[in-house]
Amino acid sequence: MSQTEPFASPQFQHGIDSAEPKTSVPVLEQSEALVKSRQRVADHGEVFTPNWMVEAMLNLVKDESERVDSRFLEPACGSGNFLMVVLTRKLKTVETKYGKSTFERNHHALLALMCVYGIELLPDNAEECRNNLLNVYLKYLGEDVQTYWKRAAVEVLRANIIQGDALTLKNSDGNHIEFPEWGYLGAGKFQRRDFRYDALTQRSSIQGTLFELFEEHQNFIPTNSYPPMTVEELSK
Helix, strand or coil, X not given: CCCCCCCCCCCCHHHCCCCCCCCCXXXXXXXXXXXXXXHHHHHXXXXXXXHHHHHHHHHCCHHHHHCCCCCEEECCCCCCXXXXXXXXXXXXXXXXXXXXXHHHHHHHHHHHHHCEEEEECCHHHHHHHHHHHHHHXXXXXXXXXXXXXXXXXXXXXXXXXXXXXXXXXXXXXXXXXXXXXXXXXXXXXXXXXXXXXXXXXXXXXXXXXXXXXXXXXXXXXXXXXXXXXXXXHHCC
């Protein structure tokens, strides 16, 4: 579990450090704890990925990890080691592309947050992951942002970071895991469609079959669809 602050250097505009990730020397920082307790390791096999390894692995898919609307799912997300770095990279892209317009910058920053997903078995880790991602997002937006941006982010993270079991595809209540598919329509409007995770995992199984001839919307039916919404509407 990395304790590194993604935006620790205040001299960069909007808190974004423009330096390239340093992944060449695999030395653990003293503040980086990879286990919470021996008992948790014994009970759950819980060992966190060191930050240098996270950066190195994401560099293998560097372009996708930096694209604002690419979707990342971590099926054992812990406290958010991978997802925090992904979000940080996405926000750097937001700053590069949309930093001159506060309106577009803020909306695309929320879209970046909407595109990270996680499943975590342990409830304290799931909550810690949500909080860590929220802190990364809010640090980027800055202190002067209206409160409804924070409320909207909390709602997104409640839907995107699920306490559950990625092996059984069930959440902590024993129900099927569902994830929202978020999209930005432009002009301050977002869309949301919910899908069952077990249905999404069957995407590759239809390749080479007659079902491959169907359009994707015919194979994957959302469990719920929402009308376009603004950030204010999402935050309520």
